Amino acid sequence: MREFFAEYGQLLIDGTLATLAMTFISTAITYVFGVPLGVLVTVTAPGSLKPHRGLNAVLGWIVNIGRSIPFIILLVALIPVTRLIVGTSLGTVGAIVPLVVAATPFVARMVESSLAELGPGVIEAALSYGASTWQVIWKVMLRESLPSIMRGVSITLITLVGYSAMAGAVGAGGLGDIAIRYGYYRYQDDVMIATIVILIILVQLIQMSGDLAARALDKRNR
Amino acid sequence: MGTIYDSSRHLLSLVEELLESREGENLRIDVTGAGVGIPAAQLDAVFEKFTQLKTADVVTAGLAPQESVFAPFLALTGGYGLQWRVMIQLKNLSKTYSTRGVEHTALEDVSLTIEDGDIFGIIGISGAGKSTLVRCINLLEKPTSGSVVIDGVDVTGFDGRQLSDLRATIGMIFQDFNLFAQRTVLENVTFPLEIRGDDRADRERRGMELLDLVGLSAKAKQYPSQLSGGQQQRVSIARALANHPRVILCDEATSALDSLTTNSVLKLLRQINREMGVTMVVITHEIGVVEKICNRVAVIDGSRIVEQGMAADVLADPSAEVTRRLLGRVRWDA
Numbered sequence: 001m002r003e004f005f006a007e008y009g010q011l012l013i014d015g016t017l018a019t020l021a022m023t024f025i026s027t028a029i030t031y032v033f034g035v036p037l038g039v040l041v042t043v044t045a046p047g048s049l050k051p052h053r054g055l056n057a058v059l060g061w062i063v064n065i066g067r068s069i070p071f072i073i074l075l076v077a078l079i080p081v082t083r084l085i086v087g088t089s090l091g092t093v094g095a096i097v098p099l100v101v102a103a104t105p106f107v108a109r110m111v112e113s114s115l116a117e118l119g120p121g122v123i124e125a126a127l128s129y130g131a132s133t134w135q136v137i138w139k140v141m142l143r144e145s146l147p148s149i150m151r152g153v154s155i156t157l158i159t160l161v162g163y164s165a166m167a168g169a170v171g172a173g174g175l176g177d178i179a180i181r182y183g184y185y186r187y188q189d190d191v192m193i194a195t196i197v198i199l200i201i202l203v204q205l206i207q208m209s210g211d212l213a214a215r216a217l218d219k220r221n222r
Numbered sequence: 223m224g225t226i227y228d229s230s231r232h233l234l235s236l237v238e239e240l241l242e243s244r245e246g247e248n249l250r251i252d253v254t255g256a257g258v259g260i261p262a263a264q265l266d267a268v269f270e271k272f273t274q275l276k277t278a279d280v281v282t283a284g285l286a287p288q289e290s291v292f293a294p295f296l297a298l299t300g301g302y303g304l305q306w307r308v309m310i311q312l313k314n315l316s317k318t319y320s321t322r323g324v325e326h327t328a329l330e331d332v333s334l335t336i337e338d339g340d341i342f343g344i345i346g347i348s349g350a351g352k353s354t355l356v357r358c359i360n361l362l363e364k365p366t367s368g369s370v371v372i373d374g375v376d377v378t379g380f381d382g383r384q385l386s387d388l389r390a391t392i393g394m395i396f397q398d399f400n401l402f403a404q405r406t407v408l409e410n411v412t413f414p415l416e417i418r419g420d421d422r423a424d425r426e427r428r429g430m431e432l433l434d435l436v437g438l439s440a441k442a443k444q445y446p447s448q449l450s451g452g453q454q455q456r457v458s459i460a461r462a463l464a465n466h467p468r469v470i471l472c473d474e475a476t477s478a479l480d481s482l483t484t485n486s487v488l489k490l491l492r493q494i495n496r497e498m499g500v501t502m503v504v505i506t507h508e509i510g511v512v513e514k515i516c517n518r519v520a521v522i523d524g525s526r527i528v529e530q531g532m533a534a535d536v537l538a539d540p541s542a543e544v545t546r547r548l549l550g551r552v553r554w555d556a
Contacts, residue, residue: 125400130390
């Protein structure tokens with residue numbers, strides 16, 4: 001055991017940090033795009049605040065197409081785009097572009113479903129007090145849905161932990177990279193098992209803190 | 223006693239102006255005429271003021287103040303006439319929805335006049351069009367044709383900023399309260415002020431004032447889920463008052479409450495009407511609500527107004543079939 005840690009400890013620590021960096025940075029950037037996209041899909045829907053059949057259909061299509069492409073294909077297909085944006089398609093930085101592209105439509109749908117949980121009543125109440133569309137979105141829809149959106153953040157983080165492991169296959173680094181290089185190519189089961197254990201712990205921690213945060217934010221059922 | 227309420231104050235200043243301009247003459251103020259209602263307490267205040275003036279001889283033609291009946295014209299024998307102020311006028315309002323080419327009529331040629339200080343009941347069975355009607359007043363629903371006139375201004379075509387400003391002067395309360403679950407009670411009450419851009423200290427002061435009025439200042443920092451239904455409706459009434467509205471629209475405000483809580487909420491609404499002179503439009507399917515607080519009533523059935531008048535008259539002698547049914551005067555399983 002001691003020998004194992006002496007030999008692979010640093011490797012696993014570096015891998016874990018790389019995975020965490022990819023996951024958290026990608027999630028943060030994803031929400032910058034995903035929340036506005038989800039809001040736009042919601043408010044342009046028929047019967048919503050600013051119904052716009054055409055825009056709504058186009059956005060819906062874009063989101064669906066984004067979600068249809070298997071991540072591993074997207075990863076390879078986006079290599080030239082990634083190089084253009086961040087200068088490299090390798091390493092932690094190179095993984096962020098495909099992760100964001102893959103997760104944005106996913107987050108948009110989750111934000112949309114969080115917003116849909118909100119009944120039309122509170123929106124109508126806000127409008128009846130003279131709130132503008134922007135105020136309804138910001139002060140009512142997003143604020144009232146915050147706990148639900150928070151739950152979506154932990155789901156996204158966990159999904160991206162998985163995706164980042166896949167990105168390891170094309171040179172992104174992190175735990176996935178280690179699992180493939182040592183565990184798969186070199187038949188070192190102990191390293192592979194170690195990465196899996198770390199991944200399980202990561203997922204548990206993310207889920208737990210996400211639940212705690214959502215519960216702390218939610219003022220209902222007190 | 224002795225408080226002169228908002229709308230009566232308007233009336234009184236007109237009376238005083240006339241008395242001043244015709245000083246020394248023995249004026250006779252005649253408040254008889256076609257019936258238009260104002261709340262009894264307001265009428266009491268007007269009569270009290272008349273007595274104080276001592277220059278005028280008030281003729282009520284047998285109408286006791288508690289009958290809540292006033293005249294559209296306060297005719298002075300010198301040929302002067304005073305018109306009671308109209309707060310909301312709906313003219314030939316129609317609303318049709320079309321879903322996939324199928325037209326559905328929610329309102330058909332509805333005309334109503336709601337006067338300043340009224341508690342105006344709009345009663346009807348489910349699906350009669352009451353909710354659509356009340357939403358046309360603050361244009362949450364855009365009428366297909368006809369016009370909405372608020373305090374003398376045709377607002378039918380309002381949008382954007384103009385519409386927001388109009389809505390800010392019209393409070394609204396709902397059957398399901400529609401409070402913001404993630405905001406404290408105080409933040410709920412001050413929401414209308416927050417969106418107007420008032421600063422925090424000002425709006426919190428006003429918010430606490432209103433929570434005091436509805437008897438919930440101790441709950442300011444709690445969340446709506448911690449309150450009972452009646453308390454939640456009181457919070458939403460405080461929220462509706464935040465902006466000093468001219469009108470409050472009540473959409474089935476007591477339908478989700480038990481009968482005791484209903485009574486306390488109705489008393490609060492009546493108190494607000496009397497003390498602040500806020501005009502109320504009360505949508506309901508319960509005849510009891512009309513009996514208890516409304517001075518005037520319109521009965522809506524099948525998207526049309528089938529009957530309207532003084533609440534007391536309509537309840538005593540209903541002419542429409544649906545009114546008799548709502549009053550329970552038709553055998554329920556007939």
